[in-house]
Amino acid sequence: MNRPVGHGPRLRGEVVYLYAFDIAYEFGREPLRELLGQPVAQFSVDVSHRGPRNLLFHQPQMVRLPAQERRGPAGPVRVDTTVKILPIGAISISVRVPFEVERLEQLIPYHDLRFNNGTLHDEVRHLAERIRQDLGPLILRPIDQLAHEEAYTVFCIEAPVTGGDGVPMNAEVWLEGHRRQVASLLAQEDPDSLSAQEELESTNRSLSYYADDLLVIDWDAALLVDQARDFDETLHILELANVQLAELEAYDRVLDAALERSYRDLGTTPMRRRSEVLRDLRELRIDMTRFNDELSNITKFFGDWHLARVYGAVAARFHLADWHRAVSDKLRTLDELHQILKSDQANRWMMVLEVTIVLLFIIDLAILFLGVRT
Numbered sequence: 001m002n003r004p005v006g007h008g009p010r011l012r013g014e015v016v017y018l019y020a021f022d023i024a025y026e027f028g029r030e031p032l033r034e035l036l037g038q039p040v041a042q043f044s045v046d047v048s049h050r051g052p053r054n055l056l057f058h059q060p061q062m063v064r065l066p067a068q069e070r071r072g073p074a075g076p077v078r079v080d081t082t083v084k085i086l087p088i089g090a091i092s093i094s095v096r097v098p099f100e101v102e103r104l105e106q107l108i109p110y111h112d113l114r115f116n117n118g119t120l121h122d123e124v125r126h127l128a129e130r131i132r133q134d135l136g137p138l139i140l141r142p143i144d145q146l147a148h149e150e151a152y153t154v155f156c157i158e159a160p161v162t163g164g165d166g167v168p169m170n171a172e173v174w175l176e177g178h179r180r181q182v183a184s185l186l187a188q189e190d191p192d193s194l195s196a197q198e199e200l201e202s203t204n205r206s207l208s209y210y211a212d213d214l215l216v217i218d219w220d221a222a223l224l225v226d227q228a229r230d231f232d233e234t235l236h237i238l239e240l241a242n243v244q245l246a247e248l249e250a251y252d253r254v255l256d257a258a259l260e261r262s263y264r265d266l267g268t269t270p271m272r273r274r275s276e277v278l279r280d281l282r283e284l285r286i287d288m289t290r291f292n293d294e295l296s297n298i299t300k301f302f303g304d305w306h307l308a309r310v311y312g313a314v315a316a317r318f319h320l321a322d323w324h325r326a327v328s329d330k331l332r333t334l335d336e337l338h339q340i341l342k343s344d345q346a347n348r349w350m351m352v353l354e355v356t357i358v359l360l361f362i363i364d365l366a367i368l369f370l371g372v373r374t
């Protein structure tokens with residue numbers, strides 16, 4: 001029988017909260033020097049796994065905000081906040097809160113983190129609004145209103161994990177012995193209430209590279225076991241996938257609104273205004289093409305095989321391919337509407353041209369007839 005986690009040494013690490021916000025259709029190309037009074041730097045990460053010599057890795061601009069001392073679920077904690085600005089019109093806010101617990105179940109309250117004077121969720125949304133205002137001069141096409149964020153929680157435990165006797169364990173073996181506790185943590189449920197099917201579903205997407213590291217990916221939370229110095233590379237991949245999901249959801253809403261508006265305009269708009277509809281559709285197609293290019297560009301890290309596996313697993317869990325397919329289908333519908341309007345416009349011009357030719361022919365006959373009469 002496997003002994004509970006709490007019978008061994010305490011678990012140390014940090015909970016990392018990832019929040020992605022779509023704040024603009026496009027950012028200006030001017031370099032950002034400062035944000036919220038803090039200097040802007042280029043994000044970089046040292047990849048710990050073996051990979052190609054010339055590894056491509058997207059490096060967004062980032063800002064580290066001053067740390068704050070807050071009171072969390074287990075007493076005073078240091079809260080570190082980082083903001084990343086991505087060229088696709090999105091920002092990602094990551095908040096790190098350290099922990100030291102005896103059992104995995106004690107981390108469940110960290111899902112919806114509450115301080116003594118409010119919630120982390122409310123603070124992050126307020127921060128996102130401040131960032132949006134501070135970035136105002138760089139935003140070429142801001143959104144009308146800040147939409148709901150895409151949030152993801154990562155429980156990072158420092159390796160190695162140990163058994164009840166304090167001896168370091170293989171991370172995959174440790175997972176097999178504590179699968180129910182891990183599933184309850186990721187699902188935010190009581191371990192005794194989970195079915196065996198849900199236990200397997202929450203933990204079946206797991207990856208490991210070294211004997212002491214492990215990543216378990218669920219829909220809105222993940223468990224990462226690794227050396228503390230190596231947390232960042234995996235967290236960055238999860239963060240990029242979370243941003244992609246937020247952006248795909250945002251542009252899916254844009255396309256829904258555009259299609260609804262186009263159907264309405266085509267049914268009720270006078271013919272003279274259809275050129276405006278055609279122009280709007282053309283501009284939207286250009287925006288979507290740019291968006292697809294930039295969204296793909298931020299995941300140019302596939303030279304690292306392990307990180308590519310991480311991205312593939314989280315993309316499958318987030319159903320990013322389904323979101324891409326939904327957006328592509330709506331783009332094809334918009335393209336068909338664009339082609340119909342172009343064809344309709346061309347037919348109208350042909351009709352005008354034919355009527356003009358007939359009128360000119362009639363005028364020519366009239367002139368000729370009047371000339372013969374005189």
